[in-house]
Amino acid sequence: MNYDEAKNKFISTWGSLGTLWGINKAMAQIHALLLISPKPLSMEDIMEQLQISRGNTSMNLRQLMDWGIVFKENKMGERKEYFTSEKDVQELARQIAKERSRRELQPTIKILKDVSNIDEDGTAKTKELIKQTKALHEMADTLDILMNRVIGQDHNWITKALVKLIK
Amino acid sequence: MNYDEAKNKFISTWGSLGTLWGINKAMAQIHALLLISPKPLSMEDIMEQLQISRGNTSMNLRQLMDWGIVFKENKMGERKEYFTSEKDVQELARQIAKERSRRELQPTIKILKDVSNIDEDGTAKTKELIKQTKALHEMADTLDILMNRVIGQDHNWITKALVKLIK
DNA sequence: TCAAACTTTCAAAAAATATTGAAACATAGA
DNA sequence: TCTATGTTTCAATATTTTTTGAAAGTTTGA
Numbered sequence: 001m002n003y004d005e006a007k008n009k010f011i012s013t014w015g016s017l018g019t020l021w022g023i024n025k026a027m028a029q030i031h032a033l034l035l036i037s038p039k040p041l042s043m044e045d046i047m048e049q050l051q052i053s054r055g056n057t058s059m060n061l062r063q064l065m066d067w068g069i070v071f072k073e074n075k076m077g078e079r080k081e082y083f084t085s086e087k088d089v090q091e092l093a094r095q096i097a098k099e100r101s102r103r104e105l106q107p108t109i110k111i112l113k114d115v116s117n118i119d120e121d122g123t124a125k126t127k128e129l130i131k132q133t134k135a136l137h138e139m140a141d142t143l144d145i146l147m148n149r150v151i152g153q154d155h156n157w158i159t160k161a162l163v164k165l166i167k
Numbered sequence: 168m169n170y171d172e173a174k175n176k177f178i179s180t181w182g183s184l185g186t187l188w189g190i191n192k193a194m195a196q197i198h199a200l201l202l203i204s205p206k207p208l209s210m211e212d213i214m215e216q217l218q219i220s221r222g223n224t225s226m227n228l229r230q231l232m233d234w235g236i237v238f239k240e241n242k243m244g245e246r247k248e249y250f251t252s253e254k255d256v257q258e259l260a261r262q263i264a265k266e267r268s269r270r271e272l273q274p275t276i277k278i279l280k281d282v283s284n285i286d287e288d289g290t291a292k293t294k295e296l297i298k299q300t301k302a303l304h305e306m307a308d309t310l311d312i313l314m315n316r317v318i319g320q321d322h323n324w325i326t327k328a329l330v331k332l333i334k
Numbered sequence: 335t336c337a338a339a340c341t342t343t344c345a346a347a348a349a350a351t352a353t354t355g356a357a358a359c360a361t362a363g364a
Numbered sequence: 365t366c367t368a369t370g371t372t373t374c375a376a377t378a379t380t381t382t383t384t385g386a387a388a389g390t391t392t393g394a
Binding site: 001002003005006007009010013017019020021022035036037038087089090093103104108111112114115117118119121123124125126127128129132133135136139 | 168187205279285286292303
């Protein structure tokens, strides 16, 4: 496998992987491209390499910036904007964990809390609803604490966490 | 909030949550319904409660069974099939972790390994590609080991893991 | 202020995904 | 074997999501 083959394979794999995780193809591919690019790329560069439209590129770059994993850069004396990705994969993972907690876990926790707080009326179905949503609520809480703990951790957290869990 | 409101809120929240995670609405809603139902439900029950077609119900039930989180049950003397969900949320989480590792992590690891093994040709772009895919590969490996470790763990793993990480 | 260089927005089109429903299929019991 | 009672399949349809591209917007510098 030569460079171009490897690059294309990586970008397209990352793209389809993304869709599996609810991230659209273009967004995941732009991210993959920036991740392995040694220097910042302009919008034109990205459009050309991935064969996507200007509008698509613009919108997805914005989303990636919202996630805090892609940054704008300006070259002196140039109007054009350049983009880079967070290169430290552990920092990347932390940023993603942080965003997922904020966007997915927090809202879920809120609903589960509300639902599990309905009045116990003695019927089996109510008991079951309360029991199960409470259990999910507890688990979501634990997961959230775990994730936040991990986010606040230093850069080798994943290795260290593993060591702790294994021993 | 009374029982019906709470139930509907839970089911519809679980449904939209699912789409966020790449799971379709019907599948997530069927799961939610079974999770809080004190007794097994038939296909008719599910169709009626969620207002979805027979075909849709059948297909999504099959997927849930493939994931190992929903089971068929037979009542004595009845032809009809009944369905239940795994009720232990920790077991549920373990099963989901196991399936995601198998379906998502394993294939990713394979590609990252291949891509990171291309020949170093001394150019900056090749160096960067190798460096980044290697870093991702390591992280995916660690995650996978961590998940498998957790899957093999007893039922209170999540609490225990938390205690370990926090102390 | 104007023009050039670039980016963003958004309605329309395309693509991907989910859903329906009826026909095909399965199976138990008469 | 035939019928009644169920389930599965899958082509057609509906829905949702993504993408496009051109118009509108922005900013810089002359």
